[in-house]
Each structure stands twice: as structure tokens, then as C-alpha cells.
Amino acid sequence: MAQQPEVAGAAATSGATEAPGASGGGLRARLAPVGLVLAGGISVQFGGAVAVSVMPRAGALGIVTLRLAFAALVLLVVCRPKLRGHSRADWGTVVAFGVAMAGMNGLFYQSVARIPMGPAVTLEVLGPLALSVIASRRAVNLVWAGLALCGVFLLGGGGGFNGLDPAGVAYALGAGAMWAAYIVFSARTGRRFPQADGLALAMVVAAVLFLPLGLIESGSRLVQPGTLALGAVVAVMSSVLPYTLELLALRRLPAHTFAVLMSLEPALASIAGFLVLSQALTAAEALAIALVIAASMGAVRTQVGRGRTRAREEAKRGAGR
Template sequence: MIKKINQHSLGIYLVILAMACVQSGTAIAKFLFPVLGPAGTVSLRLGIASLLLLIIFKVKIVGRNRFDYAWCLLYGLCLAGMNLSFYYAIKFIPMALGTTIEFTGPLALAIILSRKYQDFIWAGLAGLGIALITPWSNTNGIHLGGIALAALAGTFWVGYILCGKLVSQKMKSIDAVALGMGFAFLLVLPFGLNDGFVEKLNIKWLLLGVCVALLSSAIPFSLDMRAFKNLSSKTYSILMSLHPALAALSGFIFLGERLNLIQTLAVLSVIIASIGSAITSKK
């Protein structure tokens, strides 16, 4: 029993660490947008991350079961769609707002999978935090296309959660991450080439791309695949409520965005919801 509880807690810590890496990497990635474009940045990030994982962990690429390739392709499709649509979204709207809208996908999944009344309380509290952190009073200046793209990213996020849970049970986690990320890179590469990111690369942007790749892809997705083994899709989805709070924090640290009182209350709201879901969820 103690082992199960410890493994469950480890899964929670891994998810939180993964989210912190993602938001830090996203904030840094925005510096690449003016030069490489959103698609170019995603291509560079996924390409470097997949290459590092394949080499470091000596992942077997050829000679696998065809079903392994099929699952990894589906997993890669979710990764590609989630990242590409989100990067294009935050090109037009603030990072915290994009993350908030994107989160509606996992939050909806958490409610659908909920089987205890406490889960609706935590999901509702997280939803309140999202509502508070969203700048509703500034809707006239919000790009509608950016909002739609963020919502699309949330849809792909749901697929990522469900597919990642299945893939982690069918093959070695790190293999699934490396191969899935490789497929994701191939899927987004045409968009990146259209942005002309290859011609614009130099040592400075390449090194920054390595940093983004580690923070936004290689490290967090590896942590997620490990966490999937210890957490239910429901618990994982509600824990994702920390993303808007961490996005706001990263925005403050890297982009100089400051939180007002309402936004601070929003951060506290989603943190309480996440802690509550972790305490009351089934192991």
C-alpha cells in the first residue's frame, strides 16, 4: 500500500515538474517567433528533442511491430497538432490566455471521466481560476483566430492524454516518446519549411532551440510518459489546471508580465483545485 501511495505521489510531482518545464520553454520560445516563426520554432524544437532522445536512449527505430508504429504515429499526430496550433495561437494572443483556453480540453475530459462528487468541486474550482485569469474586460483586443487555435490545441491535448495513456501501456515509455516525437517532427516540418526557418538558423538560434527543445519537449514529455503509469487520465487532467498559473508565472519571469490581485486569486484557485484532486483521487 505504501508503495502504491508513493508511486502515485511521484506521478503527481513528475506532472508538476513537466508543466513547469513546458511553460518556461514556451516563454523562451516566443523570442524565436520573430525570426523562425511559430512553425519553424516547433519544427526546430521537436527535431532536436526527438534526435536527442533517439541517440541518448538508443531507441530502436526499425524492425518494430507495425502496431507500435501505428500507435506512435497517432501519438505524434496529437503532439504535432497540440504544439503547432498552440504556438500559432500565442503568436496572436497572450501566453497565459492561450494556455487558459487550451486547458478547456483536459478540464472537459476530467469532468467527463469524473465518478465522485468531489471531482466536480475541484473541476469547478479550477474553472473558476481559469475564468479569473482570463482578461474578459479586454476582449476587443483579443484575436479571434488565436482563441480558435488555442481551443484546437486543447482538443489535441485530450487526444494526447488518452493516446499517451494507451501507448505507455503497450511499449517502453521512452521509446514511445522518442518515436512519437519523431513522427510529430515529420508532420510539422512542411509548415516549418514554409516559414523558411532553415535559412534563418545560426548558432545563437540553434542553441536557444536546444534549450527550448529540452524544456518544452524532451524533458516534460518523458516525465509525462512516466507519470501516465501511476496516474489515471482523470487525475492527470485535473492536475493540468496548474498550467494557467505556471503560464502566468513564466510570463512574469521571462516576459515581465505582472499579476494583479484577481490573477493572483486565480493562481491560488487552480493550485487548491490541483491539490484537492490529488488528495481525493483514487490511487
């Protein structure tokens, strides 16, 4: 699944700044954090592919429930978030973050149960891309939006989505909208809670919300040893491991570079779908995914350029005082 990580969305929409020390060191030091991000992306998408293969056993809602529950448990143990000392507004923000997280995961898994992973992630990426374009308010972003729309047009076999299940397309677009909401509330949660405490609490909210849905769909199948084990694997591959790798990478990697790398998620999803699920792409679908990736990268770079220009102007005004 595309990322999900909260830091990725914040970087893509806030005029990202460089991490301390990101420009120093040799070639190996500069490439190491890039490798961590790519490893995290590969883990997310192959975890998603494993989840799709488990769906016949546990159902789409069941596998989401297991993923969120195991991820919440791990984050609670690692982060040990404090429950006292938070305002009503703080709790409202973290609940909204958890709702967005639950919606994003639930809608995405409903999508990949119906359409291949590559197209599903490509459609999902349109949510953060639209948020980036709207936040930027620059004319050049209309170019990126147009490029993305061309990709969607190709992905739909000429605009009608005749080759893709309409429900799967709708779920993927819904997941993209929830991903945009996830980005917004992730940033707000990060400002209100220290370290990853807000993420851990939001994951608990998402897991609690999905537990009844998973039990209704899967019932006793959800607690079978084999299903539990596979759910734990999905949680580690799709949440715990990529979050850890990305947090490590962001200590040494410019945030805008991180956001650009996250734009490669549709390509990684296509590779995972092909290798794990034998989901081959047509030439038109491959071109469509490439166009959306290019649009996403362009939007990120435009945001970064705008942020740097604003920083230079502020520095000049400060020097003139």
C-alpha cells in the first residue's frame, strides 16, 4: 500500500526542508538512507501482496483488522504513549487521524480485492497528488494534474474503466481521499503529541474501529493460528518495518527527496503484484502508471521549489531589517 507514512505526506505538502547533515558524507552515506526508503516501500507493497493472498482465508476486512491490531500492539509496546495531559482538542485530532487511517486501509484493501495492485495504488496516489496541487496554488501544478488525468484516462482504457472493476476503482479513489485526510491529520497529530505517541494512539483507534467489521466478516477464522501468523507478517511488512526504516532514513535524507521516492509506490506495487500475485500489466497500464508517477514527482518538486523561494525571500527581508 502506498503510505502511508505520515512523514511522506507532510513532506509532499508543506515545502519540505532538508534533514540535518543530509548534504554531508560520501556517496555511500548519501545512498544509505535512499536504500532504507526503497526497502520500506518494497516491504509495504509486498506486504500488501501477501495480504491479498490471505484474503480468501480471512476476508478483506479481516486482514485489515489483523494488520491494524498487530501494528497497534507493537507501537503501544515500543512507544508507551502517555494518556494523561492531553486536551479535548488533542484527543479529537488523534481520533480523526485514526478514522482516516482506518478508512484508508479498509478502502484500499477492498480495492485490491477487486483490481490489480498497480492500478489500485496509482488511483490511490491521486489523493495526495490532488492535496499537493491544491496546497501549492501554482499554475504549473495544473500541468501535473493534467498529466495525472492522462494517466487515469489510459488506466481506464480510454476513460471508461472498462477493463477494471468499477467498485474496485471507486474503493481506490476513496482510499486516496482518505489518504489525503490522513496526511492532514497526521501533521496535526505530530504537532500535538511527542515522538510517535500520536501514531500509536491513532493506530489503536483504527484497530478498535475495524475489530467489529473483521469479526462480522471472518468470525472464528480470524483467530485461527495460521491466519493470525499471516496477519502478523502483514502488519510487520506493511506497517512496523516500513515506519521504522523511514524514520531512520529521514534523519539523514532531505524530506523532499523522501517524498519523491514515495512517488514510486505505484511501480513497486506493480512489481509486487506481478511477482507475488502474477498480476501482469498491459503496455497502456504501464504507461498510465508512469504518467501518474511523473505527475506526483513534479508536484513534489514544485512544492520544494516554492518552499525554497519563500525561505530566500524571508532571509532577504530579515537581512534588510
